Amino acid sequence: MTIWLEISVQVPHEGIEMVSYIFDELGAGGVVIEDPALISRGIEADIWDHYEFPPEVLNRTLPIVKAYLPEGPELEDKLVRLQERLSGLPLESIPSFETNPVVEEDWATAWMAYYKPVEIGSRLAVKPSWEEYTPRDNRIVLELDPGMAFGCGNHPTTTMCMEFLEGIIKGGELVADVGTGTGILAITSAKLGADRVLAVDLDSVAVKVAKENVQLNQVADRVTVLEGNLLDRATETVDIVIANIIASVIIVLAPDVLRILKPGGYLIASGIIRFRAEEVKEKLEQTGFRIVEKKEDGEWVSYLSVLEG
Numbered sequence: 051m052t053i054w055l056e057i058s059v060q061v062p063h064e065g066i067e068m069v070s071y072i073f074d075e076l077g078a079g080g081v082v083i084e085d086p087a088l089i090s091r092g093i094e095a096d097i098w099d100h101y102e103f104p105p106e107v108l109n110r111t112l113p114i115v116k117a118y119l120p121e122g123p124e125l126e127d128k129l130v131r132l133q134e135r136l137s138g139l140p141l142e143s144i145p146s147f148e149t150n151p152v153v154e155e156d157w158a159t160a161w162m163a164y165y166k167p168v169e170i171g172s173r174l175a176v177k178p179s180w181e182e183y184t185p186r187d188n189r190i191v192l193e194l195d196p197g198m199a200f201g202c203g204n205h206p207t208t209t210m211c212m213e214f215l216e217g218i219i220k221g222g223e224l225v226a227d228v229g230t231g232t233g234i235l236a237i238t239s240a241k242l243g244a245d246r247v248l249a250v251d252l253d254s255v256a257v258k259v260a261k262e263n264v265q266l267n268q269v270a271d272r273v274t275v276l277e278g279n280l281l282d283r284a285t286e287t288v289d290i291v292i293a294n295i296i297a298s299v300i301i302v303l304a305p306d307v308l309r310i311l312k313p314g315g316y317l318i319a320s321g322i323i324r325f326r327a328e329e330v331k332e333k334l335e336q337t338g339f340r341i342v343e344k345k346e347d348g349e350w351v352s353y354l355s356v357l358e359g
């Protein structure tokens with residue numbers, strides 16, 4: 051049985067990406083971000099009434115980035131490198147980290163307790179595959195198994211995109227979902243009536259998880275999942291491009307969207323941390339997009355924009 055070391059770094063929002071990158075360099079297979087901004091929203095919403103967070107999570111103010119490294123001869127060296135890299139970050143104070151050993155059995159299933167059915171917008175609901183949920187008001191239900199991929203409908207960056215999709219999909223659209231994670235936004239698009247959806251992710255684990263979820267939701271005839279970087283797998287013109295990634299990636303992606311988006315088509319850009327929202331907005335406008343709507347939730351911002359034709 052493998053013993054893993056759970057490493058938790060408490061860090062301000064602007065450090066989340068940097069700490070995640072350090073963990074990636076150290077060979078962690080992925081990170082878990084516990085964001086109090088998300089938690090405070092969750093407590094307010096009815097659907098989260100039964101959503102129980104441990105007191106140590108509720109009492110914290112800064113986000114925590116967690117990663118898991120297997121115990122072994124290289125572990126000590128990696129912890130020394132982690133400390134060195136954290137000390138060199140351009141943050142007001144040096145983030146400290148805590149460690150906690152966990153056995154593989156616990157770790158593989160511990161995250162399941164965090165996912166509960168959630169109602170999104172006025173017509174959608176997401177339910178983890180192992181939970182019971184009876185839809186109210188004829189809601190469209192997505193069944194999702196997140197595995198190690200991002201996107202189970204419990205993060206504001208995802209839910210804001212789903213609310214935008216609810217408003218713009220009328221039926222028959224062609225959609226490209228960049229950074230599909232679990233496939234949640236691609237599946238949402240298909241279930242709302244899109245004709246065909248291309249879902250792309252850089253991460254082969256996400257691609258595998260997304261393919262499984264597409265099957266689970268019986269939309270494989272309309273959703274194609276491919277491994278790729280940004281829009282490099284997209285050849286057809288589409289009506290809607292969705293990108294819930296991060297500000298810096300959206301800035302790079304925006305000009306390339308022109309290659310495949312029809313004039314008058316929509317770009318949904320999400321995953322934008324508040325302090326970079328203006329920069330993303332300026333880039334979108336310079337590129338030829340008009341911002342139609344801005345949504346904000348905690349530290350996160352999403353834009354719905356249209357390509358001026």
Ligand SMILES: C[S@@+](CC[C@H](N)C(=O)[O-])C[C@H]1O[C@@H](n2cnc3c(N)ncnc32)[C@H](O)[C@@H]1O
Nearest residue numbers: 200201208229230231251252253256279280294
């Ligand atoms: C925040 S998650 C969003 C997942 C899902 N779309 C959602 O809304 O919940 C971002 C995803 O983008 C993927 N990603 C990051 N950079 C990418 C790139 N350059 N090209 C394609 N996918 C990328 C990541 O692997 C991750 O699965």
